[in-house]
Amino acid sequence: MTDAAQTISDRIQEKLDHLTRAERQLALSILENYPASGLGPLSALAKDANVSVPTVARMVQKLGYKGYPDFQSELREELRAKAKGPIAKHETWAEAAPSEHLLNRFTDAVIDNIRLTLGQIDPDAFDEACALVADPSRHLFIAGGRITHTLAEYFFMHMQVIRPNLTHVQSTSSTWPHYLLNAKEDDVFVIFDVRRYENNTLKLAEIAHARGAKIVLFTDQWRSPVHHLADITFSCRIIAPSAWDSTTTTMLLVETMISSVQNLNWDETKERMEHLEEMFDQTKLFRKFT
Amino acid sequence: MTDAAQTISDRIQEKLDHLTRAERQLALSILENYPASGLGPLSALAKDANVSVPTVARMVQKLGYKGYPDFQSELREELRAKAKGPIAKHETWAEAAPSEHLLNRFTDAVIDNIRLTLGQIDPDAFDEACALVADPSRHLFIAGGRITHTLAEYFFMHMQVIRPNLTHVQSTSSTWPHYLLNAKEDDVFVIFDVRRYENNTLKLAEIAHARGAKIVLFTDQWRSPVHHLADITFSCRIIAPSAWDSTTTTMLLVETMISSVQNLNWDETKERMEHLEEMFDQTKLFRKFT
DNA sequence: TCGAGACTGTTATATTTTTTTCACAATTTT
DNA sequence: AAAATTGTGAAAAAAATATAACAGTCTCGA
Incomplete structure (x- = not known):
């Protein structure tokens, strides 16, 4: 669980079940514009997710970070690693699955359908x-x-x-x-x-x-x-x-x-x-x- | 903030010639792992680039930002837009219709839904x-x-x-x-x-x-x-x-x-x-x- | 249906961190 | 040598964070 190979996004998703309503709302908001929204000030994030400031503080600790700054610095570290990494392409939809997985192939096809249909x-x-x-x-x-x-x-x-x-x-x-x-x-x-x-x-x-x-x-x-x-x-x-x-x-x-x-x-x-x-x-x- | 089409990275590179030695050193350090390093605290960035804290403050203003937080929030905004990916944004679906047309707005939303859903x-x-x-x-x-x-x-x-x-x-x-x-x-x-x-x-x-x-x-x-x-x-x-x-x-x-x-x-x-x-x-x- | 308990937002405050700015000395450039 | 640049140290100002107390709300089980 605490493996280094795990992204913060994964970590949040994993704990999604153990979070309460407001916390889940917050978590989903973080994932919405990941990782940008998590890199701003705590208060902005709270406002974005329509939850209170303490809720953010509470959840961050619940996720296992020492505090919001700690959480942020991990996010930045992840962003750093990602930018360096050889795999910078985000072409797969289900990121956890290989691009040959049906989930990705099917979605590709549907997006194509949408694009061509709307275009006409x-x-x-x-x-x-x-x-x-x-x-x-x-x-x-x-x-x-x-x-x-x-x-x-x-x-x-x-x-x-x-x-x-x-x-x-x-x-x-x-x-x-x-x-x-x-x-x-x-x-x-x-x-x-x-x-x-x-x-x-x-x-x-x-x-x-x-x-x-x-x-x-x-x-x-x-x-x-x-x-x-x-x-x-x-x-x-x-x-x-x-x-x-x-x-x-x-x-x-x-x-x-x-x-x-x-x-x-x-x-x-x-x-x-x-x-x-x-x-x-x-x-x-x-x-x-x- | 002036030119919407220009990334901050572009903006820095453009001004690179008009910067002094320490400032250029700082600028290059920012570009080194962009944009992660620019999203941390000012002091960390200064240390990273081996320049002094005031140098960072001075340059950021020289680049036209109101202050370091202003610079950061622009960076985050850029990251946000980038994470949406080329597919979600910058493309009109029904080409014959303006981007405000419901056809385009609705499709945008659905593509977003697909992206976020599949990602999880x-x-x-x-x-x-x-x-x-x-x-x-x-x-x-x-x-x-x-x-x-x-x-x-x-x-x-x-x-x-x-x-x-x-x-x-x-x-x-x-x-x-x-x-x-x-x-x-x-x-x-x-x-x-x-x-x-x-x-x-x-x-x-x-x-x-x-x-x-x-x-x-x-x-x-x-x-x-x-x-x-x-x-x-x-x-x-x-x-x-x-x-x-x-x-x-x-x-x-x-x-x-x-x-x-x-x-x-x-x-x-x-x-x-x-x-x-x-x-x-x-x-x-x-x-x-x- | 009721009450205990969990959850959440509000408000307030203390604490910490960060940013900004200053004056000035050291260094480099011209 | 004059001018510009840069770092140092410091301190004030601002912002962000952490925490607490409490009340309102919701949930769940009896």
Whole structure:
């Protein structure tokens, strides 16, 4: 444990379990900008982590240092050694694992996906899509297929809080709600379709398109055939070192859209969220934040 | 402080010619192990460079800083920026959008989450968890709560293809399958629990723990209370510029685990995937790949 | 539900360290 | 030799740290 080969970062992480709430909060804050934040004055660190000055002093000693200056000098020593060392590259994500480890390879691939996907996105189209989705006067249909079902559900769950007047449609479902057939011209469909593209989803899109509804499509880099019917298409790169494709990038886009729509409807959302909080408090479904 | 694009190292080197002998000696010493030596006390730096204390004070002001502490805080700021790495900063993701656009801010936050999360992961623990989950002789229970339900379902969906003998439990469900109460010692629970932590999930974990089953937990950086019962915990950073937390990082880990487990069980998975393909072809649920 | 105990922030103070500045002598440079 | 530079020693000022006492809060077990 007290081996010289151990970095202070390791040491903190190791003891993370034995720390109390405020101390853990502090520890995480230190790791956040490691090691810079630990090299400033104690008071600044405390403020940064939103804990009190004594908490910092107490934890540093708990970690086994004689005092804050002692802790700092070890940090500097580590920084010194690191700068000297031959391995200055920080290209691995899971630092404790070799770069060939799946953790690093997979993350590399996903970051690549994110980079390439975002690079192709037209921000105006994105904003336009958000505006469409945010408009409560349009009925919002959200549809996913077999794989994308979870994404659609995630999106639906959040939209439910943000706005009224929406429906979750599972394209693989044998029975579509009949009012879907009555979709109006002003309605919006958010459709998820990645390979392998599903016939049902295409049919659904055709119905929507025939009724003149707007279609926002999340698909992969090869583009679902729904693409021809969609008003706005987001194609996400989904390549991963796996037998399956990665949904992570699409998830990122979906979450960004949720955040954006939420901002557009903030007044109403706020109210709805407060109601939700109340409900949760009443049902005691959740524990108090610890 | 004047030029943002210039590092302090650059600044020192630039002025190197206009410095006197002792000052140059000091400057070179600072650059020797940069930036560590500049972050210690002034007196230590002076001693290190074999110059007097006033020389250090004089030069720092000559370089344009208000005082030694000012110089230090700039150094720390630089270190901070550098630690973020080239990927996190200095790059706009959606190139067509300004860096203040939500697309870029959100992605920045998520990349940060990924970096910090992966940095804390113990690859051995990860491999161990994958091995547990891959073992078909253990019954696999997958449980998620309100928010994490979609993640759990996504994981379950893929595990279904990879291995038999598994169950999806929705912790918020009013009725848990009765055989959950008969969980054996060798069984494995994969539990998702992020804030706000759910009491039902904790109860479920307690049952599992009481029966001696293994518990693998996916939680957030603050750690669900289930953590105390879990054999292996993955804490994912979930901060985002949004009223909600981001699940993207957790999704990344889940997908990595899926990929890893799939590799471990490849022989069987292959067979099952082929069966699945056949089924899909027969039901004509999917279109041919175009 | 209640109470003991642990945890944390607040406030205050003592202590230590660090920084800044000074005057002046020694040394080097021009 | 004059001017600039540098170190020495010291001391004042400022900042940072360590510690204590205490009250409010939360947790957990009875």
